[in-house]
Amino acid sequence: MSNSSYKGPVTLDRYTRISELGDTLHSLLNKGIPIVGIIILLLVLKMFLQDAPGWLGLLWIGAGTCIGLLVWHSAGIGLPLLPLLAIQHFAVYGIPLINRNETLADYSDTLRDRAGMEVLILMVVCSISWRFGMQLFRPSPPVAHTLRIFVTEGNKVLNRLGVALILTSAGYELLNTLHLTSAVLSLFPAGTQSIVVAIIGAAGMSGYFLVSMFIASGEAHRNTRTIFGVVLVSHLILMTASILLSSVINIIGAVTLGLFWGSGRMPKMFLLICAITLSFLNIGKFEMRERYWGASGQVTTNVSIAKFPAYYWEWAGYSTNKIFGQTDDYVGKKNDNRQTMLSRMDNMQNLLYVSNKVTVEKTPVLGGETYSLIPPLLIPRILWPDKPRAHEGQALLNVHYGRQSQADTFTTYVAWGLLPEAYGNFGPIWGAVILGVTLGIIFAWIENATAAKPLLSLEGMVTFSLLIGFAASFEMVSSVLVTSLFQSIVTISMACIPFVQSTSVIRPEESEAESE
Incomplete structure (x- = not known):
């Protein structure tokens, strides 16, 4: 569904699909993307004229943000996870450069520029992978598990x-x-x-x-x-x-x-x-x-x-x-x-920290160890009371790269974020590439799987939970993000399944128009 199909605010009823709500964002981006681009260029120009460190890194980050928004705007049909990633990464990686956070003071201009390039690589690869995924996957049929009460009583x-x-x-x-x-x-x-x-x-x-x-x-x-x-x-x-x-x-x-x-x-x-x-x-x-x-x-x-x-x-x-x-x-x-x-919204310090450890101090990367911890974490604690904590991947990163001792990880959580974690596992460029491919394909699959689903359905509630969970994930490592989303999906499903029925989500007037 392209931005040209936007017809104003959607009708809110039990037939309202996630794709219809995505149209609202298309309308906003028609004017929003040029404004975002101009603001980013002005911020970069200001930093350049002030000879502020990191202006080139901000340019790369801003370019990645605009690419993510443009690519989704050209072919997005529903849940806007790609533009959310773009805006989120500009906030947590670009704003620290603009504010000249003290946490970045010990890192060279070269490291800052390379960090900005890592964000650009992530967004470019993620956008390409998402576009490929949108061609690979097809939207699911307009049938969903709707709460029975919506079917019998409607909006009231x-x-x-x-x-x-x-x-x-x-x-x-x-x-x-x-x-x-x-x-x-x-x-x-x-x-x-x-x-x-x-x-x-x-x-x-x-x-x-x-x-x-x-x-x-x-x-x-x-x-x-x-x-x-x-x-x-x-x-x-x-x-x-x-x-x-x-x-x-x-x-x-x-x-x-x-x-x-x-x-x-x-x-x-x-x-x-x-x-x-x-x-x-x-x-x-x-x-x-x-x-x-x-x-x-x-x-x-x-x-x-x-x-x-x-x-x-x-x-x-x-x-x-x-x-x-x-x-x-x-x-x-x-x-x-x-x-x-x-x-507080500063992932740039984490990316610079791990970049310095890997490229300057030559600390070996983890080779995917934090991701191997995820499968056991999906086992319910009621079945495995002594299973590893969700923050185990975060603790592994902090201990391996010298941020904390093992004992410290049980009293204080030091956040990382998905991109610094990928860098710590696979090093420069490859970390961003692997993360970008993974997120892009997942985003495309979710968007196609949920576009035709009604908001007021089991699938809609799960989708909304995914969107909110990912929006708040900027400090999370993959193990924390996956387990928290998995828990949300399971709990919502357990609460709703006894009260749902499989129904068509085509409005009666649409069905009549098609039959004519």
Whole structure:
């Protein structure tokens, strides 16, 4: 389906296909790609005129981003995993160069330029492989496993279902804040607790996506909009109270996708409010962690919901003091190195680190060892209680390349990302090539397999889970990404299979038109 077939916001019902929603992105890219290209060129020009290190690397990264967007725009028919990869990699590899992050200061201009070239190679190979895969695979037939309730009752049940899902997820978070979840989860068999938590998380993301999509399309009831706003804000407050701001990314991502697909426009105001709020809280989070976290890195001072106003007022005070250059004597000198929201998204330091280890210090590559760990990790823990941890591949990289000792890997996780992991396994160029071919073929297969499936089906829910999971994967190694996606797919399938039936997803009016 080309961008020329776009006909405006899609009709939201049980027949709405993922391919129809993909058309919305085609419309956005018509004007978006030239704008992105101009912005990238201006940023590169600015760095060049300032003689800033890494301008050439940024040019390569920007070129890879534009190639990924253009290739998908020319032949994409559904789930936009390729453009997501392109934007994601510009953010986590390009923005650190633009910001001149201190984490990059010890690396030469040559290494930075080579790192940018690695990103370009990845995007070019991934785009070519995806294009080949789109020719190799064919879209699946318009038949899917739809929830029976959608078939019998149609749209009238969607508001109730969406609200029920977000209330379930927010209710679990409330119980967790009240320290009541442990008692409830202990009632389940050993090894199944993680499955229950995953089901609740998937239900919450699906609910937020579903309700926000109908709100954006103007089809939600007024009461639904009110409940949605109250529950969303309350849920985010409960989650950020842990001082782990990254914990809210999945919910914000689900709402953003729902608002975008429901209206055909990017929810700029919602994103702006989220960005400002999280950035403000991020400024003071280190003081709050020192105040409320213990040596183990966990919250040790229990804050009741009744004390939330004072708790967040204190947090706002730390952030405000930092903005205006004031410091609190209580905090001491432990937080001299601050981490902004943008510096948090920094995979470039990981790519430069492993590049330096391999090309300068001549550390041997792993030859695919981290990928060989994946198959055993797919065995449910209920069947193998002592199976390796999901972060085993990440730990192997950190120990092999001297970032951590084996003991340290059990207390602190040092992130890597897919491209640095591939580099650490196969070295320069080949790592990007192998990763690009793999991702490109997988993306093409998923896009063809899901394009004709309705959003409100088992296949649609699994697809949405894949999209959200991959969007949040920029720091993950393959073992963590695959196991988390596998767990989501299994839990969603287990929850839905008893309530689905195989149905056609062709709208009645389309069927009548074809018969005529």
